[in-house]
Amino acid sequence: MGRLSKYLEIGSSPHVTDGASTDVIMRNVFFALLPVTVFAVYAFGAGAALVIVVATVSCVLTEHWLCRWTRKPSTVGDWSVAITGLLYGLTLPPDLPLWMVFMGGVFGVAVAKFLFGGLGMNAFNPALVARAFLQAAFPQAMTHWQAPFAEGRFEHIPSSVLAMPFWEPTYDAVTMATPLALMKFEAQFAGGRELMAGLTSGSVGETCGVLILLGGIYLVARNMMNWRIPASNFATVAAVTWVFQLYDPATYPGPVFMLFSGGLMLGAVFMATDMVASPITNAGCWLYGVLIGVLVVVIRFWGGMPEGVMYAILLANAVSPHIDNLIQPRVFGTGRGAG
Amino acid sequence: MLERLRKNTFRHGVHPPEMKDDTAELAIRQFPFAPVLIVPLSQHLGKPAKPVVREGQEVIRGQTIAEPDGFMSVAMHAPASGIVRRIMLAPGIAGTKVESIYIEPYPGSTQEINDGEPCTLEATPDEIITAIQDAGIVGLGGAAFPTHVKLKPPEGKRLDTLFINGVECEPYLTTDYRVMLEQTADVFMGIRYLLRATGTSEAIIAIEANKQDAAQKFLDTCPDDLPVEVRVSPVKYPQGAEKMIFSALLGREVPSGGLPADINAICCNVATTAEIGRLLPRGRGIQERVITIAGPGVEKKGNYRIPIGTPVRFALEQCAPVDDISRVFMGGPMMGPTVSNLDIPITKGTSGITAFTTAETGGSTGRKKVYPCIHCARCVEACPMFLNPSQLGILAKNEEYERMAESWHLMDCFECGACAYVCPSHIPLVQYFRMAKKMVRKRSAA
Numbered sequence: 001m002g003r004l005s006k007y008l009e010i011g012s013s014p015h016v017t018d019g020a021s022t023d024v025i026m027r028n029v030f031f032a033l034l035p036v037t038v039f040a041v042y043a044f045g046a047g048a049a050l051v052i053v054v055a056t057v058s059c060v061l062t063e064h065w066l067c068r069w070t071r072k073p074s075t076v077g078d079w080s081v082a083i084t085g086l087l088y089g090l091t092l093p094p095d096l097p098l099w100m101v102f103m104g105g106v107f108g109v110a111v112a113k114f115l116f117g118g119l120g121m122n123a124f125n126p127a128l129v130a131r132a133f134l135q136a137a138f139p140q141a142m143t144h145w146q147a148p149f150a151e152g153r154f155e156h157i158p159s160s161v162l163a164m165p166f167w168e169p170t171y172d173a174v175t176m177a178t179p180l181a182l183m184k185f186e187a188q189f190a191g192g193r194e195l196m197a198g199l200t201s202g203s204v205g206e207t208c209g210v211l212i213l214l215g216g217i218y219l220v221a222r223n224m225m226n227w228r229i230p231a232s233n234f235a236t237v238a239a240v241t242w243v244f245q246l247y248d249p250a251t252y253p254g255p256v257f258m259l260f261s262g263g264l265m266l267g268a269v270f271m272a273t274d275m276v277a278s279p280i281t282n283a284g285c286w287l288y289g290v291l292i293g294v295l296v297v298v299i300r301f302w303g304g305m306p307e308g309v310m311y312a313i314l315l316a317n318a319v320s321p322h323i324d325n326l327i328q329p330r331v332f333g334t335g336r337g338a339g
Numbered sequence: 340m341l342e343r344l345r346k347n348t349f350r351h352g353v354h355p356p357e358m359k360d361d362t363a364e365l366a367i368r369q370f371p372f373a374p375v376l377i378v379p380l381s382q383h384l385g386k387p388a389k390p391v392v393r394e395g396q397e398v399i400r401g402q403t404i405a406e407p408d409g410f411m412s413v414a415m416h417a418p419a420s421g422i423v424r425r426i427m428l429a430p431g432i433a434g435t436k437v438e439s440i441y442i443e444p445y446p447g448s449t450q451e452i453n454d455g456e457p458c459t460l461e462a463t464p465d466e467i468i469t470a471i472q473d474a475g476i477v478g479l480g481g482a483a484f485p486t487h488v489k490l491k492p493p494e495g496k497r498l499d500t501l502f503i504n505g506v507e508c509e510p511y512l513t514t515d516y517r518v519m520l521e522q523t524a525d526v527f528m529g530i531r532y533l534l535r536a537t538g539t540s541e542a543i544i545a546i547e548a549n550k551q552d553a554a555q556k557f558l559d560t561c562p563d564d565l566p567v568e569v570r571v572s573p574v575k576y577p578q579g580a581e582k583m584i585f586s587a588l589l590g591r592e593v594p595s596g597g598l599p600a601d602i603n604a605i606c607c608n609v610a611t612t613a614e615i616g617r618l619l620p621r622g623r624g625i626q627e628r629v630i631t632i633a634g635p636g637v638e639k640k641g642n643y644r645i646p647i648g649t650p651v652r653f654a655l656e657q658c659a660p661v662d663d664i665s666r667v668f669m670g671g672p673m674m675g676p677t678v679s680n681l682d683i684p685i686t687k688g689t690s691g692i693t694a695f696t697t698a699e700t701g702g703s704t705g706r707k708k709v710y711p712c713i714h715c716a717r718c719v720e721a722c723p724m725f726l727n728p729s730q731l732g733i734l735a736k737n738e739e740y741e742r743m744a745e746s747w748h749l750m751d752c753f754e755c756g757a758c759a760y761v762c763p764s765h766i767p768l769v770q771y772f773r774m775a776k777k778m779v780r781k782r783s784a785a
Binding site: 004008009010011012013014015016017018020021022023024025078080118119120121223226275276278280281282328329330331332333334 | 353355356510582586592593594595596597652655656660664665666667668672673674675676677678679681693695699700702707708710711712713714715716717719720722723724725726727729730748751754756759760761762763764765767769770773
């Protein structure tokens with residue numbers, strides 16, 4: 001008969017968990033982005049590959065350095081900064097000078113994530129803050145679009161990518177206007193099939209809507225993403241657009257164009273769903289998705305720039321804590337919400 | 340609401356693995372007497388009982404050794420024939436010391452018990468309620484709330500629905516299941532007493548779908564004159580919490596800070612009901628109870644009728660503990676408090692002992708890493724009280740206890756553990772909330 005002589009450990013109930021882990025969730029989001037990443041390199045070539053790698057490395061290194069500098073254990077092992085870096089890279093133009101990519105990554109992680117307190121505390125999506133910083137600092141470079149599937153794209157690195165820091169980059173890649181620019185300035189609407197398959201120009205990872213959706217479906221199936229945010233966002237964009245198209249089909253494009261052009265797919269599926277910067281209740285997420293949808297349409301149709309997803313999500317990030325103040329679950333036995 | 344009633348279940352909740360297969364088919368067996376039995380005078384919520392025996396006195400199994408001290412108190416009975424060695428402080432599960440009666444059973448002490456003054460079904464409701472108090476009956480599901488107190492609703496409240504809780508949603512535990520199968524007649528007898536004591540006209544037995552044969556047994560053997568309905572709910576944790584049973588089967592929510600009597604309902608654990616049906620006709624008191632001893636940390640798992648006061652160490656040693664046993668807790672893994680001292684006794688509220696090895700707990704090196712809250716909302720989707728555990732956890736970390744209680748309904752949390760079970764960041768939410776509640780109570784008392 002066994003004797004109980006050894007020390008027993010103590011700990012709070014529950015003594016079991018369902019096995020989910022934050023680093024596993026983060027890693028899965030990273031993996032869900034890989035098909036999009038592979039397609040981006042295939043479509044835009046060596047320059048895009050460098051942009052993505054430098055974006056990811058700059059973000060990861062920044063977090064690692066800052067942790068070391070402040071004498072905290074490095075948090076890069078939770079994979080969240082890797083997502084930030086990869087997403088940030090996927091939102092950039094394919095022939096952006098690498099020194100700008102690097103600067104944006106450092107800015108985004110240092111200011112939007114680290115200064116706010118790291119994982120779980122960031123009010124804004126750090127990848128989008130990094131991109132917004134570049135958009136404000138280098139508006140020309142950020143609106144220079146390389147044509148996809150160019151000849152020799154795997155052997156030739158565009159000279160602008162390797163430009164010296166703070167020197168005017170020289171562009172040698174073939175350019176092509178984005179579908180949204182064509183809509184805005186020429187009133188030409190690209191076809192749905194062309195947009196979904198990623199045959200247009202644009203940011204590195206935003207062109208192939210189908211692959212982005214597949215990544216999102218994978219995450220939803222594994223209960224790692226709140227599907228209500230993209231769903232309400234898509235529904236809102238489609239509904240508002242449809243009303244305007246009915247009113248004036250020559251000026252306003254249709255819902256399919258709006259959903260699959262520009263950064264809407266990538267933003268709605270992978271950035272608006274950043275758990276930290278979005279509301280916590282399902283009802284709040286519906287509202288948040290609707291808000292982003294309305295802002296996207298407003299900025300695209302009447303704003304000065306052709307694209308509005310980035311600012312729409314950042315604005316919604318700012319509103320998200322207020323949505324949480326407004327909408328809380330109705331506490332059992334009270335008929336009222338908490339908070 | 341109608342939809343939910345048809346589904347017989349509550350909103351939110353989690354699905355931990357049931358882990359009941361090891362012991363579900365094992366019949367209840369009598370447990371031997373330990374060399375010393377420690378009977379705490381406070382095994383229930385409320386006032387401790389008053390001892391009526393002296394040190395050195397001889398007691399007979401089943402004899403009353405402590406009497407209730409006021410209405411919020413119940414009697415204690417000798418779990419074995421033997422000698423009262425000491426009446427002194429003994430360690431309890433909460434880490435505090437409680438006044439306890441140490442009884443040394445005679446070698447070869449018999450399992451026989453002498454019957455006392457019976458309480459029949461002809462007795463008045465008040466007589467039944469007193470008999471239940473004198474029998475030392477408390478909620479055997481784990482809360483150990485004195486049963487007779489529940490049966491007497493506050494002035495002006497009327498009870499209309501009696502629920503018998505046979506849900507047993509904690510993983511590993513199979514005591515209620517065995518009691519339902521083996522003591523079906525006792526349960527029906529207990530229901531007769533409860534119906535008469537509360538003035539309710541019908542009893543609803545709540546069972547989860549993983550115990551279909553117990554439900555069938557009730558349906559097959561129910562006496563024709565007994566108004567009993569059996570309701571089977573889908574398996575979900577914490578279905579066995581009485582608030583969840585009322586909401587699932589009655590569509591009524593107990594108001595925040597209120598009592599089941601506020602919605603005219605009463606819920607009684609099925610093992611408690613069986614004890615009432617078994618003890619009252621013979622005039623006996625609780626001196627033993629059925630517990631499950633299970634988990635990977637013991638080899639001889641089973642359901643045992645064990646004397647109250649048996650030290651956990653003795654109980655485990657009879658069940659062949661494995662070498663790398665590393666964590667032992669009372670009850671199941673979702674709510675069970677850890678045993679920090681193996682010399683604490685099994686009390687009326689102990690529904691089981693579960694033992695984990697280092698494989699389940701990770702040992703001292705494999706402990707799960709705690710990440711910051713990422714607002715994934717899994718806890719919000721799990722909480723059966725519709726609280727916001729994420730927000731509560733953040734406030735607890737900042738020690739904003741008053742705000743947790745005033746604005747975020749901390750006191751409505753009943754520590755079911757669903758939030759911490761699903762938390763991917765492994766934040767010890769229940770521990771935070773328990774601590775916060777303690778601080779709130781301390782500060783409001785000061």
